[in-house]
Amino acid sequence: MTDLATRPGPAAPQAPPPPRPGPLGRLARLAHRRRGTVVLAWIAALGLALGLTSAFGGQFTADYSAPGSDSSAAADLIEERFPGLAGTELGLVVHADSGIASVRDDVEALLREVGAAPHVAGVEDPFATPGAISADGRTLLATVRLDVDVPDDMPVADSLHIVELTRAAEAPGMQVAVGGEPVYNAERGEIGSEGIGLIAALVILLLMFGSVVAAGLPLVVAVAGLAVSSALTRALIALVDAPDWSTSLATMIGIGIGIDYVLLMVTRFREWRVAGLDPEAATVATLDTAGRSVLVAGTTVVVSMLGLFGMGLSFMRGAALVTILGVVVVVTASLTLFPALLGYLGRHVDRLRLPLRRSAPAAGHRVEGRPGRGWQRWSAQVQRHRVLATVAGVGILLAFAAPFLGVRFGFPDAGNGQEHMSTRQAHDLVADGFGPGANGPLVLAVDLAGADGEAALAALGGALPDVPGIAAVTPPRVDATGRAALLTVVPETGPQEAATEDLVHRLREDLPQTLAGTGAEVHVGGATAASLDSTANTASRLPLLIVSVVALSMLLLLVAFRSVAVAVQAAVMNLLSVAASYGVVALVLQGGWAGRLVGIDTETPLPAFVPVLMFAVLFGLSMDYEVFLVSRMREGWVRTGDSALAVTEGLAATARVITAAAAIMIAVFAAFVPSPDIVLKVIGIGMAAAILLDATVVRLLLLPAAMHLLGRATWWMPRTLERVLPELAVEGRPTDHLPAQGAAAVPAPPAAAAPVPAPR
Incomplete structure (x- = not known):
């Protein structure tokens, strides 16, 4: 007879296996367990990025012109028929209270020194150039030609050397300044204030978490992502044109979203720890919930930046690519490097607390994500x-x-710079001596191929003085083949004034009629016209x-x-x-x-x-x-x-x-x-x-x-x-990660009702 005490009873109910985490949760588990490999992989990625930059790094360039515009056609004609005028130039301005004639020896000595400076191809003699000395004889403007094709190719040290030469030449009653984009680039210094932003972020994180470890994690991840993306940027711009400010834009966004994303995940990680999960399980749960939000948020930033490709502007595409690169690298760091670091620091996330803060919250206490x-x-x-x-x-x-509603579109010029800058001083001296329009002259590029050149230039010479808004017109300069000519038109008003814009439109409407029957074509170009075209094209x-x-x-x-x-x-x-x-x-x-x-x-x-x-x-x-x-x-x-x-x-x-x-x-x-x-x-x-x-x-x-x-x-x-x-379930499934003791540990806000499926 079988002993009832030894008779096998019904099998004890087995707890269902925990649901398998999603892809981000599995990635978090892998990074957490192979944390050493992940950290080494990021170090190797930085080394590879630096190597690519060293071998293939390019220079920042940006074309702000409007493709197909009249100013763009003028620039193309000048580059083709007058290659010597297409390079980079500086404007050296001298103002003497007693008149330029009284300081001629000093001016000529300065021009010789500047002419001997590195990357200076030549200095135009202002005493032999018509219109280089103002009508009152007290202001002189000399053109300094550089041997670089684009302003960014001019070394900063050499630009500053020219500024130092002009500063040293100043004397009582004599002002000297030099303007031009290379000088502006040198005077403004390095763009960016990453250090200030990081320090401010650290202070806020310390106040938020009260723990050096918890506050340091977002910074470490953001800086790691920024280091790799910044190194890769130099290699990227070897393939695409991008403006120099695009790195600062990418840095702004990279630091900001990198810290914000990891801040969200550190907060969620601490909630899961309070709920009773061990560090690895809390890491998996964090990436399986908050990590989804991070991925969707990062994707929206990338999608928004991709919209810039529809603008059809090369510098916009370059800036978008540089920024997208930074966002992708930072999001990748958030989803891989962060869980790896939690493998080392997860148990110590509340260590090194500030003395003015309370101790780390115990289970059941409110943490950052709880109301x-x-x-x-x-x-x-x-x-x-x-x-x-x-x-x-x-x-x-x-x-x-x-x-x-009252905004005025246009490009800032040297006149909007700070008063201590040489470029601002040169702008003001030119405006005072030659009139405000001298800072933004218009260039008329005349295509004479197959045309009656003499008749065309005679027609222009007779019509331009009668156009309202023109202060002066230089004699035409004809190329060696006689197939093109250039005329410089100085407006009466400054480059940012509405009257100057009206003058550009007036010239473009009237001059083709003036040249009708001659076979010549005229294009209105110059920096001011290019700015107007770029603004209209972008808008x-x-x-x-x-x-x-x-x-x-x-x-x-x-x-x-x-x-x-x-x-x-x-x-x-x-x-x-x-x-x-x-x-x-x-x-x-x-x-x-x-x-x-x-x-x-x-x-x-x-x-x-x-x-x-x-x-x-x-x-x-x-x-x-x-x-x-x-x-x-x-x-x-x-x-x-x-x-x-x-x-x-x-x-x-x-x-x-x-x-x-x-x-x-x-x-x-x-x-x-x-x-x-x-x-x-x-x-x-x-x-x-x-x-x-x-x-x-x-x-x-x-x-x-x-x-x-x-x-x-x-x-x-x-x-x-x-x-x-498709259903992304961006909120994840928090209940899948709860410990066995029940729903009381749910880190989400407590509900008043039993769980129900989402209504349809």
């Missing part, structure tokens, strides 16, 4: 006053955008950029969050925040009290490519905060089915992280405001203002208020689209 009472109260107030919050948010953004392409970037971003958000309302409101609110940043830029460029705060003391035009560039960058960066916030809201919606609770708790749970991330991004961009380069200064101002407005007015006020107004409709999507579009 604090202050943010819970704020979130509840937004829900309660959602109509007022929506109206107030839109009103604030429109008020900031208003100054952009005409802006609608295409806006439509393409907005459409692609909406499609990405539609796939990520499976909600029509989320995609539409993100596009509308991002457009509002970008418009508000444009208004801030327009305000400081007016040169009033706001401009003086940032070092702009004269009214300055806005290059048309700057708002284009800002739109592409800011639309992508704004999506970062959209993804961070809405992914947490969708997480609550999928779990509870309560839209109001999901929005309120999602805002409360992410507000602190978004605020810290925005503060870091603002600090990084603001560090570039002191730059003497007007373009870089304006970009820094605009982006800092946009991030501030986006992270406060939009993400913490307008967006949750609008979602509360829509209610459950926020998460609606047609069934047809549901079946067609």
Whole structure:
């Protein structure tokens, strides 16, 4: 008889195996376990990038001309028929209170010294050149020809040497200055303030986490990504043309998003540790949830930058490629190097805490991603006053955008530089001695091939003096073959004035009629005409950029969050925040009290490519905060089915992280405001203002208020689209990573209802 005590009973229920993590979770596990290999791989990548730069590194070049424009045709004709005039030149200006004749010996001695300087091909004798001495005899302008084809090829040290020669020649009653793009490039120094941005970011991270280890992780990952991408940039520009400021733009964005992305993941990692996961499991869970948000956010930035390719401008394509390279490298570092570093530091993430901070949170205590009472109260107030919050948010953004209605487009010149710069002094001396139009002369390039050259030039000589707005016209210079001629037209007004633009249009309309019957063609060129053409060309392409970037971003958000309302409101609110940043830029460029705060003391035009560039960058960066916030809201919606609770708790749970991330991004961009380069200064101002407005007015006020107004409709999507579009599940599956002891450890905000499937 079988003993009942020994009879086998029913098998004990076996716990189901833990769900397999997604691709990012598996990547995190691999990087965590093979951390040494991953770190060595990044060191090897840096060495390879430096090797490629050393072997194939190129130089920055940028063509701001408008392809197919009249000024571009003039430049091509000059390069073909007058190759000696197509090189780089400097303008050396001397002003003597007692007259140039009284200091002629000193001027000739200075010209001999400058002529002997490195890379100087020759100096035009101003005493033998008609029009080189002003009508009052007190100002002289000498042309210094360089042996470099483009300004960027002139070594900085040699440009500064010429500036030093002019400074040494000054005497009481005698002012000397030299202008030109090579001198401007040398005087402004190195572009960029990466160190200031990193220091500011470190302070914010320390205040956020209270731990040196936790604060250091985002910095290490961002700097590693920046080092590799910066080294690769030199190799990239050997293949494509890119402006020198593109590296600063890529640095701004790379540092900002690198720190922000890892900040989000460090926060989530600490939540999972508090929930009871060991370091490896917490790393996998972090990449399987927050890592998805990082990947989607980085993709939106890349998509936005790809929109610049539709502009058809070579320098825009180059700047976009340099920036995309930086973003891709930084995102890769966030998804590989970060989990590898957690393999070493995961157990010690709260070590080296600041003495003024509380000790590391124990299980069950609030951590960064969990809602604090202050943010819970704020979130509840937004829900309660959602109509007022929506109206107030839109009103604030429109008020900031208003100054952009009066913006003046154009390219800043030496007259907008700082007063201590030699280029600014040379500009002012030329304007005082020869008139404001002398700083932006127009060049008439006449194609005489197959034409009656004498009749054409005679017709021009008779017509130009009668054109309103012209101060002077130089005699025509004919090439050796007699197939082309050049005339220099000096306007009565400065290059940035509306009257000068009217003169360019007038010449282009009237001169072809003047030459009718001669067989000659005339093109109006020069720096001023090229600036006008580039501005018009860029402005005409802006609608295409806006439509393409907005459409692609909406499609990405539609796939990520499976909600029509989320995609539409993100596009509308991002457009509002970008418009508000444009208004801030327009305000400081007016040169009033706001401009003086940032070092702009004269009214300055806005290059048309700057708002284009800002739109592409800011639309992508704004999506970062959209993804961070809405992914947490969708997480609550999928779990509870309560839209109001999901929005309120999602805002409360992410507000602190978004605020810290925005503060870091603002600090990084603001560090570039002191730059003497007007373009870089304006970009820094605009982006800092946009991030501030986006992270406060939009993400913490307008967006949750609008979602509360829509209610459950926020998460609606047609069934047809549901079946067609793939599901990214950007919020991940947090419950898959919970420890066995139950749902109490869920790091997401606690729900009031049992989990339900997301309503369709």
